[in-house]
Amino acid sequence: MGYDTSAQVSDTLAPPRAAGSYRAMTDRHPAFFGYGSLVNRATHDYAPATPARLSGWRRVWRHTRLRDWPYLSAEPAEAEIDGLIAAVPGDDWATLDLREAAYRRHPLSHDRLTTAPGWAQRIEIYAVDEAHGLPPNAHPILLSYLDTVVQGFLREFGPAGVAGFFATTAGWCALLDDRAAPHYPRSQPTTTAERRLVDDHAEALGLTRLPS
Incomplete structure (x- = not known):
């Protein structure tokens, strides 16, 4: 997949999203806590959503036999860790579960979150299923994936x-530079x-960059 250069004209960093920009919701719905690509709202349309901090969990790169690059897991x-709480209206998890097929959902306690919005009936987190696991450093991290996460x-x-x-x-390893063709x-x-x-940040961590 090629790069859309028309979206790269700006050389500035985007400001944090304003807290007042979230669409209001009076009904209560289940929700997820996203900590990787799900923090980037451009990758999904789940709303409303609000930033939050979760205690008692950490973020880690997990290598699996499912694909040739690691997943972010928890x-x-x-x-x-910081992340995004977003509603799953109608308790309809099917589409999101398909996207997160390598993961299993786990319930979170509201008292573990700095911000548990009133519309969040219950909150769940995805973590890679250990049944799919491989040893660390089996594959390099996709730079296109990391770019998307960091943008969020x-x-x-x-x-x-x-x-x-x-x-x-945790679990940083080499990067695969696939920016030209993600x-x-x-x-x-x-x-x-x-x-x-x-x-x-990758340079500060001393991460090796491999050609795609």
Whole structure:
């Protein structure tokens, strides 16, 4: 899949999304806590949604036999991670479960979240099914996937939130540079500044970049 250069004219970083921009909802619905690509609202249309911080879990790269690059997953730990709570209207999880087919859903306690919106009847989190697991470093991380995740964190939490994402994610390994022809099916167009932000953090972590 090629790159949409028409969306790359801006060289500025997007500001965090304003708290007042979320669509109101009077009904109560189940919801998910997204901590990776689901933080990027451009990859889905679940609403309303609100940023939140989850305690008792950490974010980690998981390698599986399902595809040739690792997934971001979550696991119980003495840690905190930022993410997005979004509603699943009508308790209709079928489409989202298909997207997250490598994962299993787990219930979260509202008291683990800094912001549990009133419309969230219950909140669940996806974690990679251990039955699919491979040893660490089996595959490189797709740069198009990482770009999409970081774009979401930048829009929701600003540059400090991006720094927090890199600092609170475990299991980093080599990157596969597929920006010219993204392998990630939900990759998003990114600006020069957004890509530079990813590159700077990857360099600070000492991550190797492999050609696609």
